[in-house]
Amino acid sequence: MEERTLKEFFESIPPGKEVIVGNIVNRKHNSICMVKPKLQLHCSSNECQGVRFFSSMDEPWLDINKINDKFITFFCCNCKKSYKTFSIHTVRDKETDKWKIFKYGEYPAFGPPIPTRAFKLIGGERELFLLGRKSENQGMGIGAFVYYRRVIENQKSRIFDELIRVISKISPNDEVLKDLEEAKKEIQFTKAIDSIKHALPQSLYINGYNPLTLLHSALSEGVHVHSDDECLELASSVRTVLFEFAERLGQALKEEAELNNAINRLANKRNS
Numbered sequence: 001m002e003e004r005t006l007k008e009f010f011e012s013i014p015p016g017k018e019v020i021v022g023n024i025v026n027r028k029h030n031s032i033c034m035v036k037p038k039l040q041l042h043c044s045s046n047e048c049q050g051v052r053f054f055s056s057m058d059e060p061w062l063d064i065n066k067i068n069d070k071f072i073t074f075f076c077c078n079c080k081k082s083y084k085t086f087s088i089h090t091v092r093d094k095e096t097d098k099w100k101i102f103k104y105g106e107y108p109a110f111g112p113p114i115p116t117r118a119f120k121l122i123g124g125e126r127e128l129f130l131l132g133r134k135s136e137n138q139g140m141g142i143g144a145f146v147y148y149r150r151v152i153e154n155q156k157s158r159i160f161d162e163l164i165r166v167i168s169k170i171s172p173n174d175e176v177l178k179d180l181e182e183a184k185k186e187i188q189f190t191k192a193i194d195s196i197k198h199a200l201p202q203s204l205y206i207n208g209y210n211p212l213t214l215l216h217s218a219l220s221e222g223v224h225v226h227s228d229d230e231c232l233e234l235a236s237s238v239r240t241v242l243f244e245f246a247e248r249l250g251q252a253l254k255e256e257a258e259l260n261n262a263i264n265r266l267a268n269k270r271n272s
Contacts, residue, residue: 001100007037009101010074010086014110014137018102024090025062025099034060034090039074044113047079054084064092069104084108110137117246123158125151136239141232142223148238149219156189163200166249171201190220203252204245211245 003020004013013019025032036056043052054074062068068090076082087104111133122129132147152159164180176198186192193216200210218238223231 003098005037006035006101007039009103010037010039011041013103014139015103015105016138018100020093020096021099021101024101025064032062032064034062034070034072036060036072036074038077039084041074041076041084042112043076043079043082044108045076045079045082048076048082052079052082053077054082062090062092067091115243115246117250118243121155121159121162121242121246121249122151123155125154128154132235133239136232136235139232141226141228141230141235144235145223145226145231145238148235148242152215152219152238152242153189156186156192157184159189160184160192162249163204166204166252167201170203170252170255174198174201176200190216201252203255204248206241206244206248211241211248214241215245 001018001020003022006021006024009019009021024034026035027033036058039054040051041054043050043054053076055077056072056074058072060068060070060072062070070088070090071085072088073083073085084106086106089102089104091100092098093100114129114133119126128147129151132144132151135141135143135147160180160183164177167174167177167180176196179196179198183192183195186195193212196212200212204211206214215238218234218241221234226234
């Protein structure tokens with residue numbers, strides 16, 4: 001069993017997992033209370049919309065000779081509105097004087113939030129995607145990979161339609177538009193990507209890479225050639241690239257709209 005810090009346990013260990021933690025208690029008046037590390041978690045409030053520090057006012061007292069089941073709630077230090085509640089199981093190992101900690105669950109759910117733009121790109125496969133996300137959070141790599149692959153395959157036409165819509169706005173004369181229209185006719189996503197000859201506009205690239213090529217390289221291999229851990233890494237990578245791709249599409253349209261508004265304002269000012 002791996003050893004982690006208490007901060008790592010709360011922030012990065014998914015529900016259903018148990019780890020060993022060293023010193024997790026403070027002694028107070030012959031009793032012991034779990035230390036409460038300051039966590040860095042995503043806050044979804046309108047004021048924050050990003051990673052913020054969370055702290056807890058709870059006093060989780062522990063018995064070193066018994067099993068302890070506890071709820072601990074952390075609140076956002078910035079907006080004071082968002083919270084995260086953990087349900088945990090702890091027991092002290094008398095031989096090592098360390099603690100075994102199991103995470104029953106947490107609310108809101110484990111992992112980074114799903115961007116609104118990603119749900120828009122996913123379309124009607126929302127429930128299938130959430131099953132993939134649940135599998136990923138529980139460490140079931142093959143299941144997560146298969147779900148994500150099905151989502152992208154099933155929503156291939158929608159993804160290409162969104163690409164065509166965006167590129168038509170930001171680069172209407174781009175030759176890739178013709179290839180995208182032809183690629184839509186291909187049933188499989190990976191084969192559709194193979195049929196595209198031209199590169200996408202640079203504004204849609206992720207760290208210098210074509211996101212469609214990145215997704216293609218991950219999805220073109222069957223699950224039978226990878227271990228469950230390898231599939232988990234691939235599934236996580238596919239989700240991350242898909243999220244960022246959705247954000248790039250939305251950002252490209254936003255920048256184009258802002259540019260057009262600026263040009264119109266300056267043109268109207270000059271005419272007046």
